[in-house]
Amino acid sequence: MGYIDDAFVKLKSNLEITTTEQDLAKARHAAIRDYVKLHWDLADDFLTGSYRRDTKTKKLKDIDIFIVIDANGSQAGYRDQAPIQVINALETLLRQKWSAAHRDSMAIVIPYAGDDEVMSIDVVPAFDREGGGYFIPNPSAGGWIATNPKRHHELSIAKNADCGGKYVPFVKMIKGVNRELGEPVSPSFLLEVMAQSLVKPPFGRYQDEIVLFLATAAERIGDEWPDPAGLGGDVNAVMNATQKLVAVDALNQARVIAERAVDLEDEGQERAAYDEWKKLFGNRMTRP
Numbered sequence: 001m002g003y004i005d006d007a008f009v010k011l012k013s014n015l016e017i018t019t020t021e022q023d024l025a026k027a028r029h030a031a032i033r034d035y036v037k038l039h040w041d042l043a044d045d046f047l048t049g050s051y052r053r054d055t056k057t058k059k060l061k062d063i064d065i066f067i068v069i070d071a072n073g074s075q076a077g078y079r080d081q082a083p084i085q086v087i088n089a090l091e092t093l094l095r096q097k098w099s100a101a102h103r104d105s106m107a108i109v110i111p112y113a114g115d116d117e118v119m120s121i122d123v124v125p126a127f128d129r130e131g132g133g134y135f136i137p138n139p140s141a142g143g144w145i146a147t148n149p150k151r152h153h154e155l156s157i158a159k160n161a162d163c164g165g166k167y168v169p170f171v172k173m174i175k176g177v178n179r180e181l182g183e184p185v186s187p188s189f190l191l192e193v194m195a196q197s198l199v200k201p202p203f204g205r206y207q208d209e210i211v212l213f214l215a216t217a218a219e220r221i222g223d224e225w226p227d228p229a230g231l232g233g234d235v236n237a238v239m240n241a242t243q244k245l246v247a248v249d250a251l252n253q254a255r256v257i258a259e260r261a262v263d264l265e266d267e268g269q270e271r272a273a274y275d276e277w278k279k280l281f282g283n284r285m286t287r288p
Helices: 003-015 019-039 076-080 083-095 149-162 167-180 189-198 206-220 241-266 270-284
Strands: 042-048 063-069 102-104 107-111 120-128 134-138 143-147
Touching (some): 003 206, 003 270, 019 042, 019 063, 019 083, 042 120, 063 076, 063 134, 083 107, 083 120, 083 134, 149 167, 149 189, 167 189, 189 206, 206 241, 241 270
Antiparallel strands (some): 102 107, 120 134, 134 143
């Protein structure tokens, strides 16, 4: 392998969550889940989102917990109320132990002080959905929406296997690029949904796959990208037309840098190629 190949091996490692970070995250999310179970009747509680799918980039902002309320338990009545009622009740409950807990859309966010890698945990209330999946509150629309994060996890596992174990690290890399660009693509889950469709086995070198993805993503970010579990709506619905244009511009700028890096590598100018890649990955790209 060449210098850039080695740099990407190091990048992959740098993007992985360390044992220390995993232990801290586990202690924190377990404490939250145990606390809620002590006060509410739950049918289930589990980790979800990109942390569960192992596609989370560091720092670990927004680790997601689903708490599935027992439809026959003491809190069952929330299902028939406006979503804001269950969210407010959950916020009140969590603030008794975590005073900084606050509502953010459909979740209650528990932030952590300091500069460690586990910055915040999101707690999302849910009810089981007949036929599979869950209903979660959508306070902005005043209703409940269907989702199935466990299906998202299954799809990620299958795609990673098809790509020889390189898909999950690749998703972390493109999310890392998005973060370095100031996160023009929102939500970052949209990048995963696009990658599910656009990345095809056999998976090549990370360098080449990144160039290909950035080019195609820039062309197609304006397309409809429905929930891969077939339940939720269009994943990029949160972005308006102006935001999509900004994202297209940012992805194209990143593509130009990535193409230049690959060209420099092909010309044997590997140190110069490394400098280009570092523009896209920042301090996560370290010399091999």
